[in-house]
Amino acid sequence: MRSKHLIQFAIGLAVILVLNLVAGQFFFRLDLTEEKRYTISSATKKFLKNLPDEVSINVYLEGELPPDYKRLQTAIRETLNEFKIYAGNKLKYRFVNPFDFSDRKKGKAFLDSLAVKGVRPTSVEANKKDARTVKAVYPGALIFYKQYEMGTILLKNIYEHRNRNAVAEQQMIKQSIENVEFNLVSAIQKITGSRKKRIGFLEGHGELNPLRVADLQSALKLKNYQIYRVNLPYSEIIDSTLDAVVLAKPDSAFSRVDKYKLDQYIMNGGKALFFVDAVGVHMDSVMRGTGSFTFPYKHNLTDLLFRYGVRLNSDLIMDLQSSSIPMNIGNMGNRPNFQPVRWTYQPFINQFGKHLATKNIGMVELKMASTIDTVKANGIKKTPLLLTSKYSKTRKTPALIVYNEAQKKPDPNQYTQKHLPVAYMLEGSFKSMFAGQPVPTKYPYREKHKKLKKDQSQPTQVFVCSDGDFIRNGARINPKKQVVPTQLGIGYIGKNKVFFENRDFVVNVIEYMVNESNLIEAKNREITLRPLDKLRIEEDGTKWQWFNMLVPPLLIVLFGLVWFQVRKRTFARTKKH
Template identity: 35%
Template sequence: MRFSKHTYKNRWLILLTFVSVIGIANKLAYYFPLRVDLTEDKRYSLHSSTKALLSRLESELQVNIYLSGDLPNEFKQLQTGVIALLEEFKAYARCPVTCHVIDLSKEPADKRKEILKKLLEKKIEPTNLYRQAHGKRIENLIYPGAILSYQGNEVGVMMLKADKMTPTNKMVSQSIENLEYEFISSLAKLIDYKNVKIGLIKGHGEPNTTQLQGLSQALGELYEVHNVMLSQVFELSNYAALLITKPQEGFTESEKYVLDQYIMQGGKVLFFLDRLKINMDNLASGNSIALPLELNLDDQLFRYGVRINPDLIKDLQAGVYPIIVGKMGNQPQLKLLPWPFFPIINNFSDHLITKNINAIYTQFISSIDIVKVEGVIQTPLLYSSPYSLKATTPVYVDLESLRRAPDTNLYKQGPIPLACLLEGKFNSLYKNRMLPKGIDATQFLAVSQPTKILVVASGSIVLNAVSPKDQQALPWGYDPFLQQSFANQDFVLGVLAYMLEESGVINAKRKTVKLRLLDNLKVTRERLYWQLLNIVTPIFMLVLMGILWHIVRRKRYRVKI
């Protein structure tokens, strides 16, 4: 078969056109990148607030990932999810984002020791994995975390951060959903956000600085924190939010008015209040009585839409407390026994704040009633477990009761609301009432701007434990008896993020990812079949295509005689 010069010319023209189109398209893609997420759950799409934060990067962001080694399938998917997320970060960041996966088992002993110390300092806790493989039980200690480095500063990211009381596959699925929020909220700590002022209300017998050290440090990483005395300050509009943390003395009418008018101006307030007072020193003798704590805030909270009841919740899902169960020689024998007065909250509403959150540790928490108020949306965020009850005043707190098994037939009043989020326009407490003496009535606001209020019926959520040996503060949310960390910090910071940045990084938690896991039993049973199928099928298809192409060429270009 012969080809004319015209035919060759057309072929070269087509080739030149094709190369030109590819080159132009490549150039346009560089200046106008287009990314399309075709996954069902949009797992590779970033929220607009995440993109906005990444666009503020002014230098390289380095990410070291320590989740590596011989991992089960679920954790391999978590690792893959992190790497995929960081690839998306690279696409939208104005500066380079570099990622390194570090396998601790391959590091020299001295360097590994240094890295492990650093991980603990960044609050990245190890996780022990137990699994069966090839008829053997394998135990792995992994560090599901990463460290972000930016402009000489570092922050840790705990990637396995979900409800630890759920099965492993669901816990990993929740962690994958949370990845964008965990990374971007940690990055926000490195990019200066401290122009937002937060006030901690003082002057009412609040806990000492050691007990509130965890709260102050966590807030200080994101906000500019100030102590506020309501009796000395009349203008609070420069504070984005106020926290009332476990006061033990009542508020005056003048202080209540200042607080009320701050809310009327659109200010956000987080109340962490005890309704009953427990003298823990009296428990050394074995018992105490919980009596009402008069803070003079009941009427104000009622006007806003909630009432904290004078009771204590007893829950079968609870923490533990040490009691003496006997003696060995002259040494008392202590035993940790479950105490229903220390509820562990693992029952949440379906809300952005509490999505995929771990359990919350509380002590001596009361119930909350919702009061219908026009124009206010009331969302209970925390509930007791179904196996709980209300102990009404006067509540007799007796350590000896720990020795006796609880009557489970009584624990059937749950779930009981324990914390409530209020959103909307609130009526002032002093609407149609006499104002406190000395107040200028010309500045009075009767109805608020749209705002948000949180009421939690216990101050224990914001406290960190204190070591009895050296009186040093323990990490916020860590219970030394259970030797377990809880999500108290995540809850409080989540509420603040929701209140102050309604369109901010907390919206990254809206993502829902379906974890499609392999059937391990089926994989083991059918491993050889699928290996052969994946190896033989592509080779067979290539050979078949080659034969067909050879036949087609022979028929097409066969010379007729």
């Protein structure tokens, strides 16, 4: 009997050894979580396996953290562990406590240096028994590659505002966790890439000046993009080495020559983002109470966009789901009493088309936008990215827009139009507006470009939004001082900071358009929130802690006693036989 047991044990041991040897020749991992939170995209795996040299990452989300930020820290650590499996020794990381300095001056200098490099703090509320404190955390990382270093933010939105509540905080952390893989791998890609991505902002037709797009440009620079100004009328042609160009609220007519330059840039595979108004309103006159008639913008781009597959309509969108403007509702003593009043011409959007560019985006805001229709364009995929609520309507133009409209309670029965599109992503091989036509005769370089002209583009993308102010940020301007004015972020309202995520949405769009290695696939991840009941934790937390500490060991002891008795009886029966 004993020899039989020894043989069985030897066979079992041999099987285990063989299975280990076979398994050692193959690499596989099983992710049993419902949302596959430990599975990184195939594009990320491929990229990490081919890292050109060693990359080091310092994560500064360390130290004593609130529970939500602990979850973000855990997600970052787990993601970096996954990265190391595929990158091997070419990836190193560590978590650093940014406050771990005994010398206050050195500590302050270090924190200042982090902010300069793009790793900025955010303030969070921390509860300690009956006390509530506010502390700073640094939800970001520095990435080092050869002689280069680059900061990246790993929190969805580090801007603060007074009304940020616990639900918004949890949603922000959720979206941050979903974005960890993309934020890290895209930052590594940018610092290890042979060249930085280059974005051109077109000018020469009354576009928003650099001050008014500074917030977007700053966000792109933090992601290691290079920003250029392109004066279209004075350029021979748009530089094809620009990865994308942005046209922000032109208010004067494009000549046929300038349209040719823009068209041929797209025909050569360039990406373009159009933020173009169909209808304008003088808001200064509206706010003064005198009102303003709408006027059509004569930018002369209608035929170009029509050829690419969309048409901007000469109307204005009104939506019950809208933001507010300050209005004097009556005096308080000798002073006017300004309060926010709903302004239906400024819809906020939380309805998005299904597209990678819209992943993990909160609400965005429109100002005096128009509807967009699609038209026939062979081979072009048209995806609506931004849509109004189901309580919308359009107002035909010309129309008189007056300040006092905000005082009237809107009639919901008139807002019956649903999900009106205001932004489209167009993808495919575009046909040139100048196909079958000669190069414009007034083009100074006409003879040179006769042989270079293309009638059909390579596969590329064009983004069109019917709100020219979509990327316009505020600024406090003091004309008496010759200094750079204070910048206010896109979405700035009143005394609060950022509510709307126009900037993050546009950065998403640009990342999608210029990313050539499909790393944008990492944005497909979705994490389901399973928050604990905080009230029950306070009431029953101690009870369940003791339960978790005592019950598992007792169960093991009980199982051992039962198993011992079963073995004892089995041995006794065997001995009798």
